[in-house]
Amino acid sequence: MQESFEEKMSAADGLIDRAAQQIQQAEPAPEVVAAAANRVWEQLAGKYNKRRGMKLIRGDAAPEALADVATAQAQPKTAEPSGTRWGLWAIAALLVLGIGVAQILVREMWPSGPSATVKTVDGQLFRVERAAHVPLAVGDQIREGEVIRSGSDGGAVVALADGSLVELATRSELSIDESRKGTTLDLSRGNVIVEAAEQRSRHLYVQTNDCLVSVTGTIFSVSHGTKGSRVSVIEGEVRVDHSGREDVLHPGDQVNTHRLLAPMHVADDIAWSQNVDGYLEILREYTELRREVEERVSQPELRYSSRLLDLAPESTVVYAAAPNFAQTLSETHQVFREQMAESPALQDWMAKNANGFQEHLDEMIDAFGEFGGFLGQELAVAGQQGVGEGNFGVVVMSEVLDPAGLQDFVERQLEEHGVSGDAPNFIDDPNQAREGDFSIYFQDGLAIGTTGGATLREVVSFLDGATNPFIGSSFYNSVSDLYREGAGYLIAADLNRVIAGTDLGDDDSDADEQSQWAALGVDNARHVIFEQKVSGNATHHRAAITFDEARHGIASWLAEPAPMGGLEFVSPDAKIVAGFVFKDPTLLFDDVLALSGEIPSGLRQFEERYGLSARDDLAGAIGGELVVAVDGPLLPSPAIKVILEVYDPARFQWAMEQALAEANSQLAADGKASLEMEQTESGGRTFYRLPAEIVDIHYTFVEGYLVMASNRALIEQAIRFKESGYSITASSKFLTLLPQDGRNNFSALAYQDFSGLAQTIAERLAGTTLTDEQQAALATMDFDRPLFSYAYGEEDRILVAAASDQSFLESLVLRAFGLQNPSGFESLFQTLYSGS
Numbered sequence: 001m002q003e004s005f006e007e008k009m010s011a012a013d014g015l016i017d018r019a020a021q022q023i024q025q026a027e028p029a030p031e032v033v034a035a036a037a038n039r040v041w042e043q044l045a046g047k048y049n050k051r052r053g054m055k056l057i058r059g060d061a062a063p064e065a066l067a068d069v070a071t072a073q074a075q076p077k078t079a080e081p082s083g084t085r086w087g088l089w090a091i092a093a094l095l096v097l098g099i100g101v102a103q104i105l106v107r108e109m110w111p112s113g114p115s116a117t118v119k120t121v122d123g124q125l126f127r128v129e130r131a132a133h134v135p136l137a138v139g140d141q142i143r144e145g146e147v148i149r150s151g152s153d154g155g156a157v158v159a160l161a162d163g164s165l166v167e168l169a170t171r172s173e174l175s176i177d178e179s180r181k182g183t184t185l186d187l188s189r190g191n192v193i194v195e196a197a198e199q200r201s202r203h204l205y206v207q208t209n210d211c212l213v214s215v216t217g218t219i220f221s222v223s224h225g226t227k228g229s230r231v232s233v234i235e236g237e238v239r240v241d242h243s244g245r246e247d248v249l250h251p252g253d254q255v256n257t258h259r260l261l262a263p264m265h266v267a268d269d270i271a272w273s274q275n276v277d278g279y280l281e282i283l284r285e286y287t288e289l290r291r292e293v294e295e296r297v298s299q300p301e302l303r304y305s306s307r308l309l310d311l312a313p314e315s316t317v318v319y320a321a322a323p324n325f326a327q328t329l330s331e332t333h334q335v336f337r338e339q340m341a342e343s344p345a346l347q348d349w350m351a352k353n354a355n356g357f358q359e360h361l362d363e364m365i366d367a368f369g370e371f372g373g374f375l376g377q378e379l380a381v382a383g384q385q386g387v388g389e390g391n392f393g394v395v396v397m398s399e400v401l402d403p404a405g406l407q408d409f410v411e412r413q414l415e416e417h418g419v420s421g422d423a424p425n426f427i428d429d430p431n432q433a434r435e436g437d438f439s440i441y442f443q444d445g446l447a448i449g450t451t452g453g454a455t456l457r458e459v460v461s462f463l464d465g466a467t468n469p470f471i472g473s474s475f476y477n478s479v480s481d482l483y484r485e486g487a488g489y490l491i492a493a494d495l496n497r498v499i500a501g502t503d504l505g506d507d508d509s510d511a512d513e514q515s516q517w518a519a520l521g522v523d524n525a526r527h528v529i530f531e532q533k534v535s536g537n538a539t540h541h542r543a544a545i546t547f548d549e550a551r552h553g554i555a556s557w558l559a560e561p562a563p564m565g566g567l568e569f570v571s572p573d574a575k576i577v578a579g580f581v582f583k584d585p586t587l588l589f590d591d592v593l594a595l596s597g598e599i600p601s602g603l604r605q606f607e608e609r610y611g612l613s614a615r616d617d618l619a620g621a622i623g624g625e626l627v628v629a630v631d632g633p634l635l636p637s638p639a640i641k642v643i644l645e646v647y648d649p650a651r652f653q654w655a656m657e658q659a660l661a662e663a664n665s666q667l668a669a670d671g672k673a674s675l676e677m678e679q680t681e682s683g684g685r686t687f688y689r690l691p692a693e694i695v696d697i698h699y700t701f702v703e704g705y706l707v708m709a710s711n712r713a714l715i716e717q718a719i720r721f722k723e724s725g726y727s728i729t730a731s732s733k734f735l736t737l738l739p740q741d742g743r744n745n746f747s748a749l750a751y752q753d754f755s756g757l758a759q760t761i762a763e764r765l766a767g768t769t770l771t772d773e774q775q776a777a778l779a780t781m782d783f784d785r786p787l788f789s790y791a792y793g794e795e796d797r798i799l800v801a802a803a804s805d806q807s808f809l810e811s812l813v814l815r816a817f818g819l820q821n822p823s824g825f826e827s828l829f830q831t832l833y834s835g836s
Helices: 005-025 030-052 061-074 085-101 103-109 276-296 326-342 344-353 357-372 403-416 453-463 474-484 495-500 511-520 565-569 585-596 601-610 614-621 649-669 712-724 757-765 772-779 808-816 825-833
Strands: 116-121 125-128 133-135 147-150 156-160 165-168 173-179 182-195 203-207 212-215 219-224 229-235 238-242 245-249 254-256 316-323 375-385 392-400 439-443 446-450 489-494 525-535 538-547 576-581 622-630 640-646 678-682 685-690 697-702 705-709 748-752 787-793 797-804
Touching: 212 219, 229 238, 245 254, 276 326, 316 474, 326 357, 357 403, 392 453, 403 439, 439 453, 446 453, 474 489, 474 525, 489 495, 495 525, 511 585, 565 576, 565 622, 565 640, 565 705, 565 712, 585 614, 585 622, 601 614, 601 649, 614 622, 614 649, 640 712, 685 712, 697 712, 705 712
Parallel strands: 182 203
Antiparallel strands: 116 156, 125 133, 125 147, 147 173, 156 165, 165 182, 173 182, 182 219, 203 212, 212 238, 219 229, 229 254, 238 245, 316 375, 316 489, 375 392, 392 446, 439 446, 489 525, 525 538, 538 797, 576 622, 576 748, 622 640, 640 705, 678 685, 685 697, 697 705, 748 787, 787 797
């Protein structure tokens, strides 16, 4: 039962009274206060002055001054009576202030638990003290502020109080700081891999002298040495503050704090870790799981018509439908449970990642399987606008095989979980439904649940033969088209009516707001549809947005399907390819200005200083095509190419030089060295090189395209591909993935092929971190099969589609079990190399 606000306030008042009384009665002995002050002074002088560069008070009087503060904080106070709650909260504020001032003293006089515990030691681990190194063993405790250092012959793993694990490489040194905001690992030197536990409202930080890393629950590595720091991400999201900027990193990403540090692949950066075997076993077990699911689990059949759609109310603006996947989910879950029972590796993974969720998951899936047994093949939800007190209503509909069994099941579940008050109300007559209550009514083999009595009676009238005005509307027809093609999971929204029901559709709404919606190009959006269905061995995904008239604004940036000549620079062996055709870049520039309302002052000053127009001289020199590819080795550095259509290379190059001049003026103002563009003539072609902090930029112009890469060899290779016709557009593997329809081109496409990646990794790591057995196991792994997705930009519609080899339910249950899908590129190295 929920406590009332008054009850919570009363309880808080009592806690405050007791806290104040205890503090008043506590009077530590003078020698305790003096000893605590000396210890605190040593901690401040030794730790904070060394690590933060803080200027502290000098002199012999410092410990005495701190002792005076401690004594003053601990002296009894005379509590004045307070007749109101505000008086008690004022006392609370003073207590908080006093605790904040004396926080370190209190920790010294009444020490809290350890900040970390030594979990494993492979070699030597020391506590660094003033006069000596004290060896640490498994189980030893590490308190806040203590400096620990690993030896030259191995590393160690320490467990933080919050459950996070920190693996230290050889010759690594760190200390631990605790604060209200979270825990900070102060890394003085060396390498660490951190497996951060879920932090809830706090954060875990890793700090070096040139960066600060913050996370709430993930796996990442930080190395710090003479040249600077490097942060590599294995799992999750990591934020890195360095050099006055913040980078947000995801799996496989890396950032270096100094230009002298060349990028290093994540696999190489953490090759010293001792946890490769376990993660190879996880990947092997995961591959077997996928095979078992594909062979044993049946998928719901596609639906080519829907009785439920015909019952949706006239006010429907959102419609969602899904097959009854209870059997599929139960079968998938059963396969996972069988595999878990036979695999110690998966059991260990579950123990570390499920956080007690497995038992609840088992219960939920079992209950859902029973629930699905009462229903027919489809469940639909219709969202209404302009009904009820909240201006929005919901209708839930399903065919039902056993109404009495369904009612009994729902009531049992509600009773077992202590749900009351807003529980569904089963009724025998539509006239019994009350507005605001969720009522369920059975008729003609259907279960109908609504939040409003009028809506329920409207739906029942359609069952009794009344004409439904919704049938035949443009929104209804759009959804019906999906059923005619075979429906799986789908959700659709009538944007036209949704917008009409907002301020945007009000004639009296703000003109500036309307102009911004128009600049975005969604002011005339009609319908948006998302669907996913399984056909054969593939899962097909599609999204479409339609408009009442021709696309405009940002929604019109994607051009209608057209040839992509930039693909001719990409070989059939490319691992990743993304291509786009877009409308006239000057019109894109105009759309951005329409959205912002004016030209930024910095851009205006730049144009005036160098006598150029960003719109005409830069955007006007660009064509309407862009291709980005990883065409070559993924390790140790991805071979990335960028191909941009350029109509006027001379004008584009001149604008680039002016932009470089402006950048150098800013660098000079900051006291930094300028950037110098280099030019080299070869074979009648000019190659440009621009030094950059992370990687140099090389480019040249070829037959109306700018070809850019991280080195000149990649550019020359791309030119040879085009000249020889050895391109991805001639690859049979690529061509077999293209959809069968009447279109010859795309507005956008994305292709990935990691089918040979396992062997590449094995070859890369041969003789370094993996044994012969590990390399052989890796070579047999079943990584991603090729994947192709595409988009068509039509005059009044945008369609995006893709196909993959993993079903929605398989992915859902995997993630529920804490198993990320390692078939995607982003999570590949997370699975192979994450620490535990």
